[in-house]
Amino acid sequence: MDMDLETAEDPAKGVGIEIRNVTMAYGSQVVLRDIRVRVKRGEVFVIMGVSGGGKTTLLKAMIGLKPPLQGQILYNGVSFWDAGEEGRQAMLRRFGVLFQGGALWSSMTLAENVALPLEEYTDLNPAEIDEIVRLKLALVGLAGFGDYLPSELSGGMRQRAGLARAMALDPEILFFDEPSASLDPISSRRLDDLILELRDSLGATIVVVTHELPSILAIGDHAIFLDPNTHTMRAEGNPRELLEHSADPYLQEFLTRGAGSRTPLTPGTGTTS
Amino acid sequence: MKDSTPDQPAKRTRSGRDETTVGVLAGGPATIRVRRDGDELLTVEVAGDWRMRRGLPGAEVVEKELQQQAPPRTMGFDLTGLGGWNSGLVSFVLKCHESCKRHQMRFADETLSPGLRQLVHLALAVPESKDARREPAASGMLHRLGAAAMESGSQGLGMVTLLGESALAFLTFLRGDVRFRWPDLWLLLQQCGPEALGVVALINFLVGVILAFVGSVQLKQFGASIYVADLVAIGTVREMGCIMTGVILCGRTGAAFAAQLGAMKVNEEIDAFRTFAISPIEFLVLPRILALFLMMPLLCVFADAIAIFGGFLVSVSMLDVTPTEYLRRTVESITLTNFLLGIVKGGFFGILVAVSGCLRGMQCGTNAAAVGRATTSAVVTGITSIVAADGVFAVLCNALGI
Numbered sequence: 084m085d086m087d088l089e090t091a092e093d094p095a096k097g098v099g100i101e102i103r104n105v106t107m108a109y110g111s112q113v114v115l116r117d118i119r120v121r122v123k124r125g126e127v128f129v130i131m132g133v134s135g136g137g138k139t140t141l142l143k144a145m146i147g148l149k150p151p152l153q154g155q156i157l158y159n160g161v162s163f164w165d166a167g168e169e170g171r172q173a174m175l176r177r178f179g180v181l182f183q184g185g186a187l188w189s190s191m192t193l194a195e196n197v198a199l200p201l202e203e204y205t206d207l208n209p210a211e212i213d214e215i216v217r218l219k220l221a222l223v224g225l226a227g228f229g230d231y232l233p234s235e236l237s238g239g240m241r242q243r244a245g246l247a248r249a250m251a252l253d254p255e256i257l258f259f260d261e262p263s264a265s266l267d268p269i270s271s272r273r274l275d276d277l278i279l280e281l282r283d284s285l286g287a288t289i290v291v292v293t294h295e296l297p298s299i300l301a302i303g304d305h306a307i308f309l310d311p312n313t314h315t316m317r318a319e320g321n322p323r324e325l326l327e328h329s330a331d332p333y334l335q336e337f338l339t340r341g342a343g344s345r346t347p348l349t350p351g352t353g354t355t356s
Numbered sequence: 357m358k359d360s361t362p363d364q365p366a367k368r369t370r371s372g373r374d375e376t377t378v379g380v381l382a383g384g385p386a387t388i389r390v391r392r393d394g395d396e397l398l399t400v401e402v403a404g405d406w407r408m409r410r411g412l413p414g415a416e417v418v419e420k421e422l423q424q425q426a427p428p429r430t431m432g433f434d435l436t437g438l439g440g441w442n443s444g445l446v447s448f449v450l451k452c453h454e455s456c457k458r459h460q461m462r463f464a465d466e467t468l469s470p471g472l473r474q475l476v477h478l479a480l481a482v483p484e485s486k487d488a489r490r491e492p493a494a495s496g497m498l499h500r501l502g503a504a505a506m507e508s509g510s511q512g513l514g515m516v517t518l519l520g521e522s523a524l525a526f527l528t529f530l531r532g533d534v535r536f537r538w539p540d541l542w543l544l545l546q547q548c549g550p551e552a553l554g555v556v557a558l559i560n561f562l563v564g565v566i567l568a569f570v571g572s573v574q575l576k577q578f579g580a581s582i583y584v585a586d587l588v589a590i591g592t593v594r595e596m597g598c599i600m601t602g603v604i605l606c607g608r609t610g611a612a613f614a615a616q617l618g619a620m621k622v623n624e625e626i627d628a629f630r631t632f633a634i635s636p637i638e639f640l641v642l643p644r645i646l647a648l649f650l651m652m653p654l655l656c657v658f659a660d661a662i663a664i665f666g667g668f669l670v671s672v673s674m675l676d677v678t679p680t681e682y683l684r685r686t687v688e689s690i691t692l693t694n695f696l697l698g699i700v701k702g703g704f705f706g707i708l709v710a711v712s713g714c715l716r717g718m719q720c721g722t723n724a725a726a727v728g729r730a731t732t733s734a735v736v737t738g739i740t741s742i743v744a745a746d747g748v749f750a751v752l753c754n755a756l757g758i
Contacts, residue, residue: 146631172633180631186624190540200632203535248628 099124099256099288100145105154107140113152114140116314120307127282127289127302129322132309133337138292139260141309145290146180146258147171158256176204179254183261185245187233193220193244194229200251219247223277239270246277257281259291263298275301296340300326308334387437388413388448390421398428398461400452403437406445413444415451422459431456432464435472446475453480518641518715525635525642535638544647548609549654555608559600560592560659564666567591572675581675585685588667594694597659599746601652602705606738610713613644614734617717618727626718641718645710652706653699660698693758701749705742712738 100122107115115137122128130138143149145156147163155162158174166174187196197216201207207215220226223243233241242262249257259278263271275298282289293299299306303322310317310333318325318334326338389401400418418431431452438445449472456463465473528535571587617640620626629636664686671677716734720726752758 148627148630175631175633178631180628182624182628184623186628188625188628189620189623199537199634203632203634 099126099159100128100290101155101157101160102141102145103155103157105141105144105151105156107137107144107149108152109140113314115309118154118307118309118316120316120319122288122290122305124288125282125286126304127278127291129299129303129306130290130292130309131294131299131303131306131322131337133294133311136309136311137314138294138309142258142260142290142292146178147175176252177255178258179249179252179256180258181242181245181249181260181262183264184238185233185241187241187245187248189233192230192232193225193236193247196233196244196248197229197251200248204252215251219250220244222250223247224273238265239267239274242266242270242274243277246274250281253285254287256288256290259289259293261293261295262291263293263295268297271295271298272301278302296338299338308337386413388417390418392421392425392428394428395426396429397464398422398431399434400431401434401437402445402448403439405439406441406448407439413448415448415455418452419455422455427459427461430462430464432467434467435469438469441472446472446479449476450479514719515711515715518637518718519711521635521637522641522645522711522714525638526645528638529642529646535635536640536643541643541647544643545651547612548605548647549651552605552608552651552655553658555604556601556655556659557662559604560597560663561666563596563600564588564592564663564668565670567596567663568667568670568675572670576675581671582677582681582685584667584671584675584677585682586689588671589664589686589689590694592663592667593660593690593698595698595746597663598652598656598698598702598705599742601655601659601702602709602742603739605648605652605655605706606709606712606742607735609648610709610734610738611731613710613713614717614720614730615727617641617714618720618730621717621720622722622724622727636718641710641714644714645707648706648710649703650706652702652709656698656702660695697749697753697758701746704745704749708741708745709738712741 102118102120102122105115105118106113107118118141120128130141132138140149144151145163150164156164158177161170161174163171163174187193188199191199194213194216197219198212201212201215205212216229217226220229223246225240225243225247228236228240228244233244236244242265246262257278262274262278266274278289278291279302281287289302291298291302299322306320306322306325307316308318308325309315318329318331320329322338325334329335329338386404386406387402389403391399391401393399398418398421433449433452449468453463453476455461465476468476525535567588568584571584572581575581575583575587617626620640626636626640629639668679668682668686671682672679713734716730716737720730
């Protein structure tokens with residue numbers, strides 16, 4: 084069974100990803116409840132929230148690392164977790180994932196890291212693969228570093244190399260897990276620019292899990308905000324519009340880094356009674 | 357400086373206040389006084405030095421006052437006599453806050469000092485998550501037995517699953533649809549084989565020497581010292597060579613496999629394979645099993661030769677056995693069946709060591725301590741599996757008359 088995302092049934096034209104009533108749990112502890120959202124093709128979709136809010140857990144369900152307790156995740160109308168092992172593998176080949184810290188395969192050089200997916204899933208000869216690898220590394224500003232091992236690079240370079248590997252198969256959807264978490268402000272800004280360039284040049288749908296406010300406001304077209312107390316989705320919309328118009332004090336505190344009011348994390352549980 | 361003393365019972369002062377001394381320190385005793393200012397206000401007067409190192413004060417005196425009469429509307433604090441303080445005071449104020457909630461009183465935090473108020477606000481900012489607190493683990497014998505059985509069942513299932521997935525990966529390999537990188541296999545073969553020669557040689561040489569010494573003490577009594585050659589040859593070729601090599605590789609290579617895969621799990625490298633729809637079993641586990649399966653028989657042959665050499669040295673130098681006679685007895689005593697049995701067991705033990713190491717590595721948690729546990733567990737599982745499997749081989753050989 085080979086699923087083609089382009090030709091697959093698409094009941095909602097323009098919707099690239101649909102998260103439908105997803106509930107996630109670790110054992111008996113529910114960490115996300117009834118999440119629903121639709122993401123258009125070519126959008127930068129940001130999953131935001133405080134640490135421990137379930138952002139990475141939702142991402143794990145989206146990239147096939149953890150099945151949801153309930154609900155469905157649809158890519159162009161095709162349910163990922165109902166597609167069977169082969170169907171899921173076919174979909175995964177259309178994804179690119181950048182993990183926190185890069186998650187480069189430590190025993191391989193950068194070039195080998197980028198080349199492996201190409202060797203596995205394309206019929207390119209070694210010279211052609213080498214050419215693509217050099218192109219991908221150049222795209223992330225790492226031209227000439229192909230023979231380096233991940234351990235010989237800085238955190239920012241590893242992150243960019245991870246992005247080169249994630250882009251190896253020209254994915255339709257790119258997932259980023261806390262891409263700026265270990266980066267300095269300049270590297271973080273450059274990575275944000277790179278994400279926007281990828282969206283504009285490749286037309287890829289991009290899913291970013293982050294709590295980095297500058298990144299959220301700089302790159303997000305569409306965002307959801309997860310509430311760690313109720314384990315539900317607390318807000319949805321364009322992050323800049325949410326910042327300007329949302330009346331939710333908790334969201335405002337998050338989006339203004341608490342610069343405004345010192346709102347208790349859960350309304351109604353103040354210190355005075 | 358004197359440490360605080362345990363709470364003392366509250367006493368009623370002449371002014372009709374409840375007072376308790378909660379600790380006596382260098383700066384004077386830490387005291388709590390509770391007074392009612394009409395029906396509206398209950399004032400908790402906290403005085404003295406509250407830098408406590410032992411025994412946190414409770415809010416019993418406050419609670420007792422609230423239960424004796426109808427609680428007033430507000431609870432406030434009088435800190436005018438307060439000296440130094442630390443977390444003990446914050447803890448006490450939080451207990452008072454709890455009492456306020458229980459009796460539906462207003463908690464007048466404006467009567468606290470700014471620093472104390474800030475700490476109380478901080479402690480109350482995030483309410484306790486309703487479902488975060490874990491149920492205390494039941495400690496009954498039956499519960500522990502059940503938990504241990506479920507854990508064992510889960511581990512057994514994990515091993516069987518890994519074996520099954522590895523067998524499927526091996527079939528894929530036999531079909532020529534290889535999914536790992538050949539240079540990785542060559543490197544693993546080198547690590548499992550040639551790089552282990554030194555330690556395998558040392559241990560098996562000593563095993564040969566020990567067998568010869570132990571045997572000679574007994575056989576000398578019957579004037580049968582020459583049979584030391586038989587003892588060493590059969591003992592090493594059939595049993596000790598493969599067992600000792602298996603144990604050495606378990607501690608050396610099996611532990612390394614668990615640590616490598618565990619570290620990859622921590623760094624999300626295994627997840628990265630899965631998101632590319634590349635099976636980590638095919639890419640990481642299969643070459644490791646193949647490497648040990650191929651190298652163990654060769655190492656066993658090497659171990660046998662070295663152990664026989666150890667026995668030879670002891671016999672020739674200390675037992676008046678000639679080199680020619682020792683070698684002749686050795687060749688005569690080693691049958692092809694014994695030799696092949698040792699080789700087959702070696703290959704099987706290689707698979708067990710590799711599966712134990714890879715299983716524990718793949719089951720590893722996502723922190724540094726988990727990698728340590730995975731490594732220890734890989735060695736324990738590997739050695740236990742080898743000894744258990746050798747027992748099964750012994751029973752089978754006995755039944756088949758080998």
